[in-house]
Amino acid sequence: MGPENRRRATRVAVVAVASLEARGALNNNNQGMGSVRNLSRTVIGLETCQPPIKGQGVILRLSLGDEIIELATRATRVERQGDSHFYQVGLDWSDCTAAELSLLDEVLGAMADEPTLG
Numbered sequence: 001m002g003p004e005n006r007r008r009a010t011r012v013a014v015v016a017v018a019s020l021e022a023r024g025a026l027n028n029n030n031q032g033m034g035s036v037r038n039l040s041r042t043v044i045g046l047e048t049c050q051p052p053i054k055g056q057g058v059i060l061r062l063s064l065g066d067e068i069i070e071l072a073t074r075a076t077r078v079e080r081q082g083d084s085h086f087y088q089v090g091l092d093w094s095d096c097t098a099a100e101l102s103l104l105d106e107v108l109g110a111m112a113d114e115p116t117l118g
Contacts, residue, residue, distance in 0.1 A: 016064050023057035051087040054078045071100050105110045
């Protein structure tokens with residue numbers, strides 16, 4: 001890794017669907033759906049047209065295969081994509097419980113054994 005790469009963990013490309021539920025009363029629309037782009041042991045990257053506010057707590061329900069995993073996350077990056085209504089969102093889950101992280105480790109382990117779709 002070069003000095004320009006500040007990532008704390010290796011990211012894995014993923015194709016999955018996620019639902020987001022923003023916590024608190026910071027925005028009127030507190031629920032949304034998103035397309036997962038990548039994930040790592042500390043963060044998930046997704047695209048949505050209903051983003052949370054940076055710093056906001058988000059309950060993430062991640063659908064991978066036959067499982068739905070619920071994680072407590074925090075929005076660390078929210079970037080609008082040009083003039084579109086889509087946003088790239090980074091959700092940090094490093095503060096999840098040990099049980100939540102254990103589920104995540106299982107998913108990452110299973111994904112490491114699968115071929116990448118091109």
